[in-house]
Amino acid sequence: MFDFAAIGYGLSASLFLLLAALLLIGWRSRFQGLFLLLAVISSSVWAGLAALHSYSGDVQVELVWASEVVRNLVWTLFLLRLLQPLAEGSGMYSRVLSYVRFGSLLLGMLLLVVLTEIPLLQSSFPSAEVQREFSLIGQLLFAVLGMALIEQLFRNTPEEQRWGIKYLCFGLGMIFVYDFYLYTDALLFHRLDIDIWSARGAVNAMAVPLLAVTAARNPDWSLPVFLSRRMVFHSTTLFGAGVYMLLMAMAGYYIKLYGGEWGTVLQITFLFGAIMILAALLFSGQLRARAKVFLNKHFFSYRYDYREEWLRLMGLLARQHSGLPLHERVIWALSEIADSPGGMLWLVNDKGHYHGASYFNMTAVEYPSLGRDHPLMRLMEERQWIIDLEEYRHRDESDLEPGLALPPWLEQAPEMWLLVPLIQEERMLGFVMLSQPRAPQALNWENRDLLKTAGMQAASYIALHQAANALADARQFEGFNRLSAFVIHDLKNLIAQLSLVAKNAARHKHNPEFVDDAIRTIENSVDKMNRLMAQLKTADATGRNDNTAIDLVAELQAVVGGRKNAKPQPQFETQEQRVMVLGQEDRLGAVFGHVLQNALDATPADGTVRVLLRVAGDHAIVEVRDSGTGMDAEFVQTRLFRPFDSTKGLTGMGIGAYECREVVQASGGQVSVDSQPGKGTVFRVMLPLQKN
DSSP states (O other), rough: OOOHHHHHHHHHHHHHHHHHHHHHHTTTHHHHHHHHHHHHHHHHHHHHHHHHHHHSSSSSSHHHHHHHHHHHHHHHHHHHHHHHHHGGEEEEHHHHHHHHHHHHHHHHHHHHHHTTTTHHHHSSSSSSHHHHHHHHHHHHHHHHHHHHHHHHHHHHHHHGGGGGHHHHHHHHHHHHHHHOOOOHHHHHHHHHHHHHHHHHHOOOOOOOOHHHHHHOOOTTTTTTOOOOOHHHHHHHHHHHHHHHHHHHHHHHHHHHSSSGGHHHHHHHHHHHHHHHHHHHHHHHHHHHHHHHHHHHHHHHHSSSSSSHHHHHHHHHTTTTTOOOHHHHHHHHHHHHTTSSSSSEEEEEEESSEEEEEESSOOOOOOOOOTTTTTTHHHHHHHOOOOOOOHHHTTTOOGOOOOOOOOOOHHHHHHHHEEEEEEEETTTEEEEEEEOOSSSSSOHHHHHHHHHHHHHHHHHHHHHHHHHHHHHHHHHHHHHHHHHHHHHHHHHHHHHHHHHHHHHHHHHTTTTTHHHHHHHHHHHHHHHHHHHHHHHHTTTTTOTOOOOOOEEEHHHHHHHHHHHTTTOOOOEEEOOOOOOOHHHHHHHHHHHHHHHHHHHHHHHHSSOEEEEEEEETTEEEEEEEESSOOOOOHHHHTTTTTSTTTOGGGGGGGHHHHHHHHHHHEEEEEEEEEEEEETHHHHHHHHEBBBOO
């Protein structure tokens, strides 16, 4: 029994010490907080001394009793301090509290003096038995005084504020009631019952969590003592499971004891079945939901731990815990807040109709769409209300908000519970329709505010998702538009070549060389058109995805040779026999053809146009030099590579230089231009050599 007493008092001392540490860390120097801290510390010291006395007997019992007097005195002063604001405005009540404070101090001092065994005072008592009786009476008076003060505190606290002190009343009341029972029994039978004394430490330990909850609910006493909801939930679950298994073990023992020859078998079967039931209960979502509702309602001033809720919301929306699509994650995030198993997401389309877009943990049901002008949709968008369908179904029509009208199919859907609007910049992008919760619960301001805020955050993610999709579509169209510009530019050049062939056909149709040249021109145009069609299918204007090895020497010879009849006649110069680069042959050929043609167009017939090829390091450099009109620096910087900006009037598209730069950069190269008005232009293309 003494071992049990040591364990109980030791546990009580540890818990009081832990609570004291939490209060000390967060103490705001408030007067109530000081008395609470001193009361908790004195309780820890008293329980620790009692544990040492029960375990080894090294601590004298008088020291334990003296520490108990200090503990009772400090708790009494703390309760009187809490009662002081309630006595404002009543002079009589204030005087009574002053008398009680003075009397408790006097009683405490007398008890401490008696326990110190001063010889002068020892002689004033007829015997040691009378001295012991006096100490028991003094402790009993403290217990009675404590119960009276707790009753006064609870009765005089306004009902709407009792949630802040009720667990203090329960915890301290339990301590003082047990002390009253202990010392009443001791005075009646003239001895201290060892069993009652041994269980006292465990009883005090049970009161510590209640005191901690009270401290957390009263920041004027100290900083909020952080009791993690997760810790409380899991600790309660573990404690409940332990009690359950203890009861099942006791039942199994009696089954084995009285089960006869089948006792052991029945015991094993019973315990295994009990474990299965426990596992089923622990994994029950409905049971967990009910436990959370109970704990949040009775043990915490706020229903939610907002830090954990917000981190979980952001984690779900940001796809940190799941590979689900965004729409399903939005439903999941809101349903977790409301303890709902799932729901349905409605989004507005371009026509202004809300339609079912996604489902989570529910069977897909085809509901009729709702227009933006529907009264329910207007009400949710204008007032940003969360609609409780269950409340709507059970209210009188006279109590309903004007304009709140549910569609008939929604009234007849009992599995649905809440409508949570998703508001983005005063516009409702949609709403989430949540199914019935796992555990019955009533909505209050806290549920609604958190769901409303979470809905706004979810709406921002949906708006960002929609904007990203629209941007991707716009980029696709931009790619096709740019490709079409390149293709049209190339077709213009092909048409010019074919027009030239058609124009000279009547005059040179009997010339075999002309016929052969015309056939080659037509075949080359057909090949280029086929390649353009392939590019249209792949939407790749620059040839990024179809690079091959190209001999620049042969390519430039072909480009220059195709314009041998031009005035002035272009010249190709190089000392290289073969220069290999990576790119798309027809695109690079078209690029150099555009550059060369621009040089010819800008140069008079008596001028010069030269195409030079050289190798510098790991790059091939192609320069097209002309002695034409040239360009000023501002034109080169601001207009040359700007698409659809042409100096050729209606005959030009302004896409050649832009296409040249895009194609060369896609091949990993660079383009530069040096030009001066009246002196000519050097158009320089640098391409990386093919690596062996």
